[in-house]
Amino acid sequence: MKESSKRKHAPDFALKDASGKVVHLADYRGKVVLLDFWATWCGPCGEEIPWFTEFQRKYKDRGFEVVGVSMDDDGWKAINPFVVQKKINYRIVLGDDQTGDLYGGLEALPTTFVIDRYGRIASIHVGLASRKDFQDAIETLLEAPPGSDSVSTGSGDSRRADGSNAGRRAGSNAQGS
C-alpha cells in the first residue's frame, strides 16, 4: 500500500447504477472505497466478487463501501442476472471508455483500486489479487485515525489515476498493495 503522502486522488466519475441514478465517486468521500472494474465475462473478476461481497457485509458499518464498475458492452442485460446469481450486495455502476481512460486504460480486468477516506488511491491491483492483501489494506485504512491526514477533502478531481502520462495503460501500470 502506498504511503499516505504519495497517494494521488482517484478521478471522479458520474456513472449510472441499475436504477438510473447517477453515482459520483465523490459521493463516497469520508469512506474507504474498494473500486472494482470488472466484467461478467472475466473469470478472475468472478473469483474476487464473493470476497468483495463479504467485505461489504463485514465493514460497511465502519465506513467502507465496495463500488463495482462493470465494463460489459452489453450493459444491464448482461449485468443484472449476474448480480442476482452472485448475490452481489454492493452498488454496481455501468462503466464507459472515458472512465476507463481516467483510470489508466483498464486494458486488463479485474483492476481494483483501494481508496482512502480522503479519496486518494492507496493501492492498485491489476489482475487476480490476494484476498488477504485487500483485507489488510481495508483494515489499515479503516483504522487510520480520522483527520490524521492534512489533505484536501474537496470533490474528486478528473485527473487520471496514473498521473498525466496519457499513453500508459492499466496493464502496464500494475502496482501491488
Next chain:
Amino acid sequence: MAPTLAVAPVPTLKVRKGSVAAVTLRAVLPPGFHANSNTPSDEYLVPLTLKWTGGPLTADGVTYPKGTLEKYPFSAKPLSVVTGEFSISTKFKVPGDAPNGPAAQNGTLRYQACNDRMCFAPKSVPVSVTLQIE
C-alpha cells in the same frame, strides 16, 4: 498487454459453381494466454465464434477446435479453452449462379482471451479468403 490472435493468410481457393468447398483458418495465441472455446464452461464467458459476413459463398457449418479443459487459479472448475495454435474449418456451398472470376469471402473471428490472472476485452479479428470461381 492484451494478446493478439494471429490468423494466417489463406491461399486463394479455387471453387466450382454448384460444388462444396472447405476453408481452414489457422490461428495462434501467444504463449501464456488462452481463449474460451466455442463451448465455454460458463454461460457468462464469451465463446470463440467465426461469422462469415460477406461474399458469394454460403457457409454450411463451422467446425471449431475441441476445447481442452484447463484449470486456472481463478476458477474452481476446469475451463474449456483453446491455446497456442488451432484450426477452424468452414464448409461452404458454392451457388450455381455465382459469377465467374475472383471474389472474396469475409468474416470475423471473435474471441476473448485471459491469462492465469487477468482477462482482456473481447476482440474481433477480420478474416478474408480470396476466391477464384470457375
